[in-house]
Amino acid sequence: MTEGNGAPRGGEDEDVNINAPETPRHSEGNSKPIHEESPLLSASEEEEDDDLIVNDGGLEDDHDEYHDTKSLWYMVLLTISIGGLQLAWSVELAAGTPYLLSLGMSKSLMALVWIAGPLSGALVQPYVGILSDNCRSPWGKRTPFMVAGAVATIVSLLALSWAREIVGGFLSIFGADRASQGVKVSIIVFAVLWVYVLDFAINTVQAGIRAFILDCAPSHQQEAANSMASRLIGFGNIVGYLAGYLDLPKYLWFFGNTQFKILCVIACVALGSTVAISIITIRERDPRLEAAAPKAKGGIIAFFSTVFRSIRRLPPQTRKVCEVQFFAWIGFFPQLFYSSSYIADIYVQPALEANPHMTPDEIDRLYENATRAGSFALLVYAITSLATNVLLPFFIAPSYDSPVYESTSSFHSNRSYTTRFSRLLDALIIPGLTLRRAWLGSHLIFATCMFSTLIVRSIAAATALIGIIGISWALTLWAPFAIISAEVSKRDALRRARESQSRLRNHTLDRESDPESSLDIPEDQAGVILGIHNMSIATPQILATIGSSIIFKFLQKPRGTPGDRSIAVVLAAGGLSTLVAAWLTSRIKDEVELPGEMVPTEEPTREERRSLSRERGLVRSGSYSGLEY
Structure with a gap:
């Protein structure tokens, strides 16, 4: 990996001592590099010119x-x-x-x-x-x-x-x-x-x-x-x-x-x-190199207590995404399991109606061919999903751009140049088509396709229907994780920057004047937050399984009997819950500023500018913007 494109793999971390005494480090006789977690700046570094803080989009030392x-x-x-x-x-x-x-x-x-x-x-x-x-x-x-x-x-x-x-x-x-x-x-x-x-x-x-x-x-x-x-x-x-x-x-x-x-x-x-x-x-x-978390109690009760506490303090965007996922996956779970059976059911109906007295061997051969037809529809579905994931990001508008101190000429975005290729990518972006709005549209597409299963009865049309659903599946694999990851990652970057800034100034934050930015407020990290998000995906699958079983109990006919429409009813019922998910998606904001993230109006101090560089070293949130070969 080239420098700057990955985490440092050398010995930089090993040279850091986060428990070192808080005495100034001079350049003479001490060549250890400053790390993000180091508590002090060197005396020589504090005498640097401010213009040397940012160089080609990165910090000289403490970045x-x-x-x-x-x-x-x-x-x-x-x-x-x-x-x-x-x-x-x-x-x-x-x-x-x-x-x-x-x-x-x-x-x-x-x-x-x-x-x-x-x-x-x-x-x-x-x-x-x-x-x-x-x-x-x-x-x-x-x-x-x-x-x-x-x-x-x-x-x-x-x-x-x-x-x-x-x-x-x-x-x-x-x-x-x-x-x-x-x-x-x-x-x-x-x-x-x-x-x-x-x-x-x-x-x-x-x-x-x-x-x-x-x-x-x-x-x-x-x-x-x-x-x-x-x-x-x-x-x-x-x-x-x-x-x-x-x-x-x-x-x-x-x-x-x-x-x-x-x-x-x-x-x-x-x-x-x-x-x-x-x-x-x-x-x-x-x-x-990070502060050790307090030891938690073990056991099942402690685990569920931790999960419930984490659910209550979920970040705002993440909470809304979990609500959307709960209703969306009531519809997606039946679609994932019964799409091929839906195609197979359409395939066998004409043969069963034309010959209601087929032998068991003939029925087995018929359903074997029907399964292959269903597999082909799923292949179209997967190709559509992949094509959407490859092409759609070119047209999605970034969720946020990096703010800069416009009054400070020496403090710029960490990407101050453009290329012909990057300008071409910018020209493809559809104004107003954010990732959140694309996700909203995918729910509406999915619901429409699910309702259409009640009336579509030809193999070609049903295959096209399943293929179109691949668009919704692509956004389901992308949008919720991107929205949650962006919020959690930004919050984590702010937390690290505040900790570093607090050490640089050699005093703690004023918790009473700014309680939301206090370092004592517990914040869950990525693992538990993503785990709770997966709970919002897995729990509705159990409900969908139970609901599907009830529908099948009343509508399903024995294998080989013509006129079975139970699978289409199950899929259409899933479309109803997806409409609720679409409404909840419309309530999500494209961008939410985190506490302590607002850009100050007055000229920042040198330490504040250094800290902000770490907090918001952002270029664009586009899915291709910022990716360089």
Whole structure:
């Protein structure tokens, strides 16, 4: 990595002693560099001319490289792990159900198995977020959880895919017949166990990756980082759907003798390699240089108490985003699970009506072809989502620009030049089309498509409908994470700047005159906030599962019976909740200034200008603006 495009990888952090006595450091006889966390400035530095504070967009000595504008390749390396994770998700979601059914599991038991995903998302991610926020590992806060979660996910996928061989081989040692009912039941129990372990492991690595992206991307590039993450998620989806569509045993027989085994091996390789690339090339802040958080009580009660306290003090934008996500995911969860079945249902209806007395084998062949039609629709859906993630950021207006002291000629934005390419990108921006408004429009598109499922009854039109929903899915993977990440990252930058400014002035902030900026006010970090956000995603999935089950109970017809419209009703019901999400999105502001962020009207002191540089070293919040090759 080139200097300025990543965290310092040399020995700078090791030279810092945050507990050093507060005596002035002179340039003679002491060559240790000043770090952001260092309590003092050198005497020689205080005599510098103010014009030397800013140089080409960065501070000469006491500046935080994590606020520097990062390159496109930095963003790719930072977010590539989430693409590998998505491939693992797609294997579980797309191929998990047929595999479990092939083991002899009933559909009623299947519902209990797949509720593990929402449950683990609601519980595991907040818990991992709290643990990672308090982690003091020299490798960083998030890296240990990314590694542990990735290893557990790989082990779970391999154990699940080889369940027959593992259980059958073990029980055969004791003389059990692999074809006996007891062995079959044991295989199902073993598989269900590893499905739950897999869901918990995936949520662990996902919590670590999301917080890792937030921590390592600058405040003004949070939209760019999350936009890149959504593109890689789309790419992972496409790879997963293509792999599921191909006859893998024909080409990759050395990975296994079944489609599911080979898919799991591919997912393991993708997840392991992408996580390794991210943690090797992108270095987190050393949490040992930050003030240690007070030790919290352990146990389940303490965990839930911490979560409830964190929910009450969520930042304002984050709270509104969580409200939107709650209602949006009541609609998205059925769409994710039943879109292919909706296409398949349309595919089989004409044949069932023309020949109501088909044999079971003929019905199986018909539904097999219908499943392929549904898979093709999902492929169109994934391509549309990826295309939206790639193209839409060019047209999105930045949420905020960096303010400057216009009265101070020496203090400028950290990007004072333009290029022909950057001017071209600026010309593509649609005035007024902010990320929040695009997200609002995506909810309306989704609701319209869901209502249309009640009247669309042709394969081509239904495939187009599912493809259009890919636009909404792209914004769902991008907008909420970008809005939350921008707010949390800005708040974290302000907190660090205030702490540094307080040490520079060698006195504490006046808590009574400015209580909101007091360092004693507890502020949750990225891990727990993103965990709570995931709770707002996972909890409505449980409600959607229950609601869908009720609708299916009254409207579903036996397999092979014509006239079943239950899936369309379930999808349309999800569109109603998405309208509520659209209304809540309209109440979100495009930009909220944090306490203590207002630009002062009078000339700042040298320390204030240095602190502001760290607080608001922003260029643009655009998803491509500021990304340089």
